[in-house]
Amino acid sequence: MGVDEIPSDVVWARRLVSGDEAALGEIYDAYGGLVYGLALRLTRSRELAEDVVQEVFSFLWERPAAFDPGKGTLRSWLGLLAHRRSVETVRREELRRRPAASDDMPLPGVDEAVTEELYREQIRGRVAEAVARLPEPLRQVVELAYYKGRTYRQVAAELGSPEGTVKSRIRAALKQIAEDLAEEGVTP
Amino acid sequence: MNPDRLIDDAFAEHTGTPPPALRGRIMAGARRRRPVAPSYALPYAVRIAVLDALLTELTPGEWATPVIYDWTVRDLVEHLGAVDEAVAELLAGPLAANGQAELDRRTAAAQSSTRSPDGTHRHWRDGAAALCGALAGRPQDLPTDLVLPLPLADLMTSRAFETWVHTTDIADAVGRSLPPPLPEHLHPLADLGVRLLPSALSVATGAAAPASAMITLDGPGGGTWTIALAPDAPLTPAFSLRLDVIDFCLLMGDRIPPSALPVTITGDTLLARTLLEAAPALSGP
Numbered sequence: 001m002g003v004d005e006i007p008s009d010v011v012w013a014r015r016l017v018s019g020d021e022a023a024l025g026e027i028y029d030a031y032g033g034l035v036y037g038l039a040l041r042l043t044r045s046r047e048l049a050e051d052v053v054q055e056v057f058s059f060l061w062e063r064p065a066a067f068d069p070g071k072g073t074l075r076s077w078l079g080l081l082a083h084r085r086s087v088e089t090v091r092r093e094e095l096r097r098r099p100a101a102s103d104d105m106p107l108p109g110v111d112e113a114v115t116e117e118l119y120r121e122q123i124r125g126r127v128a129e130a131v132a133r134l135p136e137p138l139r140q141v142v143e144l145a146y147y148k149g150r151t152y153r154q155v156a157a158e159l160g161s162p163e164g165t166v167k168s169r170i171r172a173a174l175k176q177i178a179e180d181l182a183e184e185g186v187t188p
Numbered sequence: 189m190n191p192d193r194l195i196d197d198a199f200a201e202h203t204g205t206p207p208p209a210l211r212g213r214i215m216a217g218a219r220r221r222r223p224v225a226p227s228y229a230l231p232y233a234v235r236i237a238v239l240d241a242l243l244t245e246l247t248p249g250e251w252a253t254p255v256i257y258d259w260t261v262r263d264l265v266e267h268l269g270a271v272d273e274a275v276a277e278l279l280a281g282p283l284a285a286n287g288q289a290e291l292d293r294r295t296a297a298a299q300s301s302t303r304s305p306d307g308t309h310r311h312w313r314d315g316a317a318a319l320c321g322a323l324a325g326r327p328q329d330l331p332t333d334l335v336l337p338l339p340l341a342d343l344m345t346s347r348a349f350e351t352w353v354h355t356t357d358i359a360d361a362v363g364r365s366l367p368p369p370l371p372e373h374l375h376p377l378a379d380l381g382v383r384l385l386p387s388a389l390s391v392a393t394g395a396a397a398p399a400s401a402m403i404t405l406d407g408p409g410g411g412t413w414t415i416a417l418a419p420d421a422p423l424t425p426a427f428s429l430r431l432d433v434i435d436f437c438l439l440m441g442d443r444i445p446p447s448a449l450p451v452t453i454t455g456d457t458l459l460a461r462t463l464l465e466a467a468p469a470l471s472g473p
Binding site for chain 2: 017054066120127131182
């Protein structure tokens with residue numbers, strides 16, 4: 001991954017917009033695990049997670065022009081969409097289980113007023129909060145690597161730590177941020 | 189790395205293994221949502237998918253954007269639907285009338301309908317899907333004569349061509365970027381364009397030129413063709429033209445004037461220029 005993601009995203013976007021089914025299969029093979037894993041963690045249900053995966057890939061197929069490779073990677077776009085649909089699914093399920101909810105009560109659907117960009121902005125805020133909660137040694141490496149754009153080697157040099165330590169701290173930090181993001185109420 | 193990459197990497201921490209059967213369900217669902225066309229109409233089916241994808245993203249207000257010939261996005265989509273409908277009727281039997289005047293009449297009738305943008309979108313897409321379905325079992329060399337005498341396969345490629353040109357018109361008018369066609373989807377359009385050059389020349393000049401031309405179209409989807417501009421023309425090309433494949437298609441579609449085109453000419457320059465000037469002659473609304 002890295003810079004070589006960009007050209008394949010552009011080609012995938014062209015093929016999806018052209019209705020190329022094989023491209024959908026390739027994208028599923030590349031990111032189906034990401035979407036499913038995220039949905040499973042958020043919904044805590046295999047059945048609901050499968051529904052989310054179907055929703056996400058149906059959306060990609062039916063609205064291929066909604067993904068603009070000029071604005072970000074497909075991995076990022078799918079991750080955000082998976083997160084959003086999972087949170088919506090959880091809320092729908094909670095309402096359904098509530099005894100007061102009757103059948104004719106409308107269930108919340110996709111809040112179209114929250115644009116993709118706005119949703120990303122909300123998640124950015126949640127991530128920044130999660131970073132702020134990290135123990136100091138973890139917070140330091142994340143800030144240098146992700147917010148100041150340093151390489152692992154540069155981070156290691158700046159902190160006077162071995163590169164292996166930097167990498168393991170990043171991994172520990174990512175796990176903790178991931179758990180924070182998976183908690184309920186992640187969106188306002 | 190940047191803060192957005194941090195979101196991606198944190199999400200990726202949860203990566204899991206979906207049940208194997210899920211892939212099949214997703215692919216089957218996708219298949220049900222796209223029209224099926226015989227292979228010679230694939231360029232058309234692809235253009236329908238692309239325009240559908242673009243129209244799906246438009247706001248109701250954008251449907252009223254002026255595009256070309258005093259037509260809005262809605263008018264243009266109604267026009268495409270009206271011509272597709274004429275093609276579908278042609279498959280069922282001879283039309284009461286054909287030619288450009290008949291297509292203009294049908295277009296005007298469709299544009300005066302009271303369909304909402306959504307209604308126009310659906311009407312056009314359903315019509316295109318029905319046309320794809322109606323092609324099943326028809327021989328691709330079935331003679332047709334809507335505006336020009338063309339075998340069915342070429343008629344469908346000409347529908348793909350027109351749909352592509354109007355899709356780029358709409359994308360430009362509403363300021364959306366659309367990816368260029370994939371080479372394998374562009375090539376059939378360029379090929380039809382080259383093969384129609386002799387007709388364009390005789391429509392524009394009223395005469396056939398007893399000469400052959402070598403056309404080289406650069407870029408993915410391009411190629412090299414030697415075409416006789418008249419049936420009795422000598423096989424050795426009198427001139428050669430070399431230009432970009434997308435530029436050539438836009439020239440045929442009357443979207444780039446010949447004078448603005450970067451082109452390399454060798455041989456009979458006068459005849460080559462005449463051919464370039466004549467190239468857009470077959471493009472209608």
